[in-house]
Amino acid sequence: MIQLKSIKKSYPSKNGAVEALSGIDLSIRQGEIFGIIGYSGAGKSTLIRLINRLEQPTSGRLIVDGKEISSLSKKELREARKDIGMIFQHFNLLWSRTVKGNISFPLEVAGVKKAERKKRVQELIKLVGLEGRENAYPSQLSGGQKQRVGIARALANNPKVLLCDEATSALDPKTTNSILDLLLNINKKLGLTIVMITHEMHVVKKICHKVAVLDTGKIVEEGNVLDVFQNPKMAITKEFVKQITHQEEADEAVDLMKQTHPSGTIIKLLFKGDSAKRPIINELFQRQRVEINILEGNISQTQNGAFGTLTLLIDGNIREIKSAIDYIEQQGVGVEVIQDAAQLIS
Known part of the structure; x- marks a missing residue:
């Protein structure tokens, strides 16, 4: 046109x-x-x-x-x-x-x-x-x-x-x-x-x-x-x-958590389209033996579909944490490791 x-x-x-x-x-x-x-x-x-x-x-x-x-x-x-x-x-x-x-x-x-x-x-x-x-x-x-x-x-x-x-x-x-x-x-x-x-x-x-x-x-x-x-x-x-994502506030929350939990693993989940509708946290609680704290999250709707992020602090056995991250990625959700004290990702 x-x-x-x-x-x-x-x-x-x-x-x-x-x-x-x-x-x-x-x-x-x-x-x-x-x-x-x-x-x-x-x-x-x-x-x-x-x-x-x-x-x-x-x-x-x-x-x-x-x-x-x-x-x-x-x-x-x-x-x-x-x-x-x-x-x-x-x-x-x-x-x-x-x-x-x-x-x-x-x-x-x-x-x-x-x-x-x-x-x-x-x-x-x-x-x-x-x-x-x-x-x-x-x-x-x-x-x-x-x-x-x-x-x-x-x-x-x-x-x-x-x-x-x-x-x-x-x-x-x-x-x-x-x-x-x-x-x-x-x-x-x-x-x-x-x-x-x-x-x-x-x-x-x-x-x-x-x-x-x-x-x-x-x-x-x-x-x-x-x-x-x-x-x-x-x-x-x-x-x-x-x-529209309030990223500055999210960064502040993550920085504070790094100071108070230096040995914890902090990950950001990246949702897009149908993956934004999945009850990922509920599934993690049921499947993985890890402790999960939600630091911040934001889901937005566009004309092309939903997108958003969810930042988590995960504590637990190293193998269980690695298994949790693998499971999330298998569900079509992107994962960005922000703090990996155990060096799970080489």
């Missing part, structure tokens, strides 16, 4: 060109919710603005639904943009228009007849859950309601792609979750391709199928959300994953 091939974007400055994006290659499939995450200044907003050509790439090819957006004429671009909706962090609503008026605006611009506009607006108001607020003005709406208007407006022309530029950054956590649930519902109902620009890993975890990590204008890591969360390779990705 969306392909970026060797995309570069530079801006002129007094000291020469500043490169915002450096050779971006990206492929987003139809119906996918694709997250692009990075810190401020990474080039996220520039990247998303290239997709609907609010920005023109310096070089490279950008293809959306078979059309090379980067080379369209102004007239062709206006037509192509009907297939690309966009929502923003600060809503960008028309404050002099009601909810109905805001949603209707792109239909008016497109020359849609009044009766058809009215019908479409009512469909969208129902879709985004704003029944009863049709005649309210933006100043009378909460942040979440304003964003719902923004989403409805972006969907007015039945686009094939929805671009979300930090769409939940201005919202509180509860409202953020409700907006993400709405986007997930829209994706499933309409088969819409959604591109999420964000610096919040919670957003990626909750609704995205795939994620790309952007750092100083380059994609440094990419893949299925579950795979990236389970095995982040780059330092910046590991920082983002810590946002």
